[in-house]
Amino acid sequence: MSVSNLPLKHLFEIPEDTIYLDGNSLGCLPKGVVGRATDTIGREWGGQLIRAWNSAGWMSLPQRVGDRIARLIGAAEGSVITGDTLSIKVYQAVASALKMRPGRKVVLSDSGNFPTDLYMVRGLLQTIDAGYELRTPEPEQVADTIDETVAAVLLTHVDYRTGRMHDMAEITRRAQAAGAVMIWDLAHSAGALPLDLAGCGTEFAVGCTYKYLNGGPGAPAFIYVRPDIVADIEPALAGWMGHDAPFAMELHYRPAMSTERLRVGTPAIVQLSMLDEALNVWDGVELADVRKASIELSELFIAEIERRCPQLTLASPRDAAKRGSQVSFAFDNGYEAMQALIDRGVIGDFRAPNIMRFGFTPLYLDAQDVLAAAGILEEVISKELWRDPKYSARSRVT
Amino acid sequence: MSVSNLPLKHLFEIPEDTIYLDGNSLGCLPKGVVGRATDTIGREWGGQLIRAWNSAGWMSLPQRVGDRIARLIGAAEGSVITGDTLSIKVYQAVASALKMRPGRKVVLSDSGNFPTDLYMVRGLLQTIDAGYELRTPEPEQVADTIDETVAAVLLTHVDYRTGRMHDMAEITRRAQAAGAVMIWDLAHSAGALPLDLAGCGTEFAVGCTYKYLNGGPGAPAFIYVRPDIVADIEPALAGWMGHDAPFAMELHYRPAMSTERLRVGTPAIVQLSMLDEALNVWDGVELADVRKASIELSELFIAEIERRCPQLTLASPRDAAKRGSQVSFAFDNGYEAMQALIDRGVIGDFRAPNIMRFGFTPLYLDAQDVLAAAGILEEVISKELWRDPKYSARSRVT
Numbered sequence: 001m002s003v004s005n006l007p008l009k010h011l012f013e014i015p016e017d018t019i020y021l022d023g024n025s026l027g028c029l030p031k032g033v034v035g036r037a038t039d040t041i042g043r044e045w046g047g048q049l050i051r052a053w054n055s056a057g058w059m060s061l062p063q064r065v066g067d068r069i070a071r072l073i074g075a076a077e078g079s080v081i082t083g084d085t086l087s088i089k090v091y092q093a094v095a096s097a098l099k100m101r102p103g104r105k106v107v108l109s110d111s112g113n114f115p116t117d118l119y120m121v122r123g124l125l126q127t128i129d130a131g132y133e134l135r136t137p138e139p140e141q142v143a144d145t146i147d148e149t150v151a152a153v154l155l156t157h158v159d160y161r162t163g164r165m166h167d168m169a170e171i172t173r174r175a176q177a178a179g180a181v182m183i184w185d186l187a188h189s190a191g192a193l194p195l196d197l198a199g200c201g202t203e204f205a206v207g208c209t210y211k212y213l214n215g216g217p218g219a220p221a222f223i224y225v226r227p228d229i230v231a232d233i234e235p236a237l238a239g240w241m242g243h244d245a246p247f248a249m250e251l252h253y254r255p256a257m258s259t260e261r262l263r264v265g266t267p268a269i270v271q272l273s274m275l276d277e278a279l280n281v282w283d284g285v286e287l288a289d290v291r292k293a294s295i296e297l298s299e300l301f302i303a304e305i306e307r308r309c310p311q312l313t314l315a316s317p318r319d320a321a322k323r324g325s326q327v328s329f330a331f332d333n334g335y336e337a338m339q340a341l342i343d344r345g346v347i348g349d350f351r352a353p354n355i356m357r358f359g360f361t362p363l364y365l366d367a368q369d370v371l372a373a374a375g376i377l378e379e380v381i382s383k384e385l386w387r388d389p390k391y392s393a394r395s396r397v398t
Numbered sequence: 399m400s401v402s403n404l405p406l407k408h409l410f411e412i413p414e415d416t417i418y419l420d421g422n423s424l425g426c427l428p429k430g431v432v433g434r435a436t437d438t439i440g441r442e443w444g445g446q447l448i449r450a451w452n453s454a455g456w457m458s459l460p461q462r463v464g465d466r467i468a469r470l471i472g473a474a475e476g477s478v479i480t481g482d483t484l485s486i487k488v489y490q491a492v493a494s495a496l497k498m499r500p501g502r503k504v505v506l507s508d509s510g511n512f513p514t515d516l517y518m519v520r521g522l523l524q525t526i527d528a529g530y531e532l533r534t535p536e537p538e539q540v541a542d543t544i545d546e547t548v549a550a551v552l553l554t555h556v557d558y559r560t561g562r563m564h565d566m567a568e569i570t571r572r573a574q575a576a577g578a579v580m581i582w583d584l585a586h587s588a589g590a591l592p593l594d595l596a597g598c599g600t601e602f603a604v605g606c607t608y609k610y611l612n613g614g615p616g617a618p619a620f621i622y623v624r625p626d627i628v629a630d631i632e633p634a635l636a637g638w639m640g641h642d643a644p645f646a647m648e649l650h651y652r653p654a655m656s657t658e659r660l661r662v663g664t665p666a667i668v669q670l671s672m673l674d675e676a677l678n679v680w681d682g683v684e685l686a687d688v689r690k691a692s693i694e695l696s697e698l699f700i701a702e703i704e705r706r707c708p709q710l711t712l713a714s715p716r717d718a719a720k721r722g723s724q725v726s727f728a729f730d731n732g733y734e735a736m737q738a739l740i741d742r743g744v745i746g747d748f749r750a751p752n753i754m755r756f757g758f759t760p761l762y763l764d765a766q767d768v769l770a771a772a773g774i775l776e777e778v779i780s781k782e783l784w785r786d787p788k789y790s791a792r793s794r795v796t
Contacts, residue, residue, distance in 0.1 A: 013444040029444035044698030046411040046427035050420045085663025087637035116638035119651040123636030218666035239485035242513035253517040265483025268616035
């Protein structure tokens with residue numbers, strides 16, 4: 001019943017006495033990453049110095065790592081480039097989309113989107129200051145809200161709080177039927193489930209790599225551009241690394257004739273090398289197997305928690321087909337309960353106002369982990385261990 | 399005559415048989431950095447996982463590292479924040495400046511500015527698409543070109559090709575007298591010479607940390623904002639890390655009431671930790687001493703090269719007071735000559751069309767290094783060793 005080669009716990013450093021259900025926030029450390037960072041810093045930077053931009057392949061690293069991500073999200077080679085942060089990549093995608101649809105004045109997103117996506121759009125629209133409007137209907141209403149005034153539809157595929165998943169193919173179809181440009185945020189999708197970017201025809205997609213792709217804290221983001229539109233994109237963030245010939249030092253900007261035009265400044269080489277190394281764990285792994293295992297683990301967790309903890313209410317879709325790789329439960333004292341749980345070695349996280357969030361990462365989680373976590377959560381809830389004052393939100397740092 | 403505690407070669411990993419005159423492009427590796435990266439990745443990320451955002455102080459790292467840079471550029475604590483790339487920080491500064499001067503339609507820079515600064519401004523102006531204009535007079539003409547149409551003056555303090563240095567105090571004064579917002583790019587200044595940002599009153603400054611600050615390839619950039627104007631800045635790149643309460647996950651953006659509003663997305667924690675460690679070499683170092691040593695080394699190099707290599711023409715200002723911490727020579731076969739020089743262990747770099755560039759970093763260079771480098775360059779030039787076909791530009795990778 002279980003997928004043959006999963007989990008791959010031996011490829012990760014997992015702290016003892018820890019069940020990690022927060023890989024949807026920051027993935028675990030793959031074993032080769034410390035060694036790779038040491039090599040990049042000590043041998044390449046320390047030993048080759050400035051020459052390493054060529055000798056160690058630093059210049060092409062953003063594209064090479066992008067190609068490895070492309071395979072995991074159903075995109076063609078050359079269509080994904082890495083760098084910057086997800087916030088910056090959202091800005092690039094939306095700014096590009098607005099240039100592609102002059103005259104249309106609406107950016108459509110939804111109220112469940114991750115805040116930074118909405119903030120970045122607002123910042124962009126205020127910068128342009130030309131009568132643009134950001135609309136954020138409820139997620140369920142988005143598809144019916146798309147009309148001919150919409151320049152771009154920006155949606156996060158999997159909701160960060162509840163795991164609710166948009167129908168990527170259907171919404172893309174409806175956006176494009178109305179003449180709008182589609183942009184998918186894959187923060188909670190890349191590495192969590194099979195994707196078919198090329199097949200669905202979306203113009204843009206963006207994502208981060210520190211969640212299911214295990215790139216580490218602050219790992220570079222990525223952006224996908226449909227190959228047939230790359231040559232028409234006018235980069236808002238026209239940095240020298242996106243120039244056709246960065247070292248020609250021309251006074252005028254000529255964008256690269258590839259996805260590289262969405263590079264901006266000098267890439268974070270050490271974090272890119274770490275990400276490159278982290279992607280090795282995907283060799284021989286099929287996303288379909290990951291998805292199957294993720295659903296098994298999630299279904300098991302839901303069944304166990306609903307049986308053991310009636311005080312908690314499922315906040316995720318019950319239908320696994322409409323859910324990403326996380327399960328959330330609403331509980332009024334969820335903040336305190338999560339602290340009590342973490343104190344006992346089960347690490348999930350909390351999202352305001354009352355969401356206890358658990359991520360399922362089949363690369364380093366199995367059914368025994370899930371059962372053990374359910375048992376500890378049951379103890380925290382049934383014995384009301386979360387009432388201990390040390391778990392109070394008043395002691396919260398962020 | 400020489401400054402007492404410089405150089406500090408024992409704090410750096412310097413490859414054997416190498417004289418490194420390219421610290422103005424990528425600084426040398428400080429010894430503690432590999433260990434610090436290993437600790438951040440292995441112990442903090444690997445061991446503490448998501449908890450490290452609080453337990454390891456990751457959330458406040460961009461500000462803490464900013465404070466350490468502030469001391470080196472004559473800025474007050476709290477007025478410098480780190481993150482992203484220099485290109486992104488240029489965009490933030492110029493976009494903010496335009497909002498501060500509605501009605502004015504000119505961004506003034508100069509033709510000697512580093513290309514990415516100009517590219518980023520053009521990208522911004524095209525995005526706004528409201529009749530803005532970028533003017534790039536010759537560097538010597540900038541001061542006289544400032545008038546009441548100018549919203550922002552964006553200049554790189556030290557020219558990347560020639561080392562020619564603008565008069566920061568005087569140009570800032572003239573920009574502000576005309577009602578323009580001043581933005582200084584300190585890419586070739588921070589860590590190279592004493593700066594007094596607070597004293598000169600500039601509204602903004604931006605810089606990178608992988609040159610004289612030795613943060614490593616792709617190290618985070620920084621931005622300075624004059625404290626009295628922070629509260630009025632409308633961030634164009636309104637990322638969640640610049641929000642007053644990032645984890646409140648509010649739908650509406652409320653910028654932090656400090657320089658933190660110029661944070662954007664999730665910071666590159668590993669590279670920030672490396673930079674934090676690299677800044678330790680500055681403990682007990684005074685920029686005035688660094689400047690004094692830099693001038694001594696530069697003057698020595700100029701005298702030796704002019705005596706030994708009459709084929710080369712000084713392309714930097716002869717007056718040390720008008721020059722940053724680099725010396726450039728024009729030579730028509732400069733590309734080939736630089737390759738021949740690098741092949742013999744003297745690492746400088748080349749900038750089109752004909753500039754051989756040498757950086758002087760007194761933290762890890764002394765007069766003996768300079769004399770040895772001059773001797774090797776003399777051999778390359780006098781014996782025309784650069785004519786070897788293997789040094790041809792045709793074999794150039796970038």
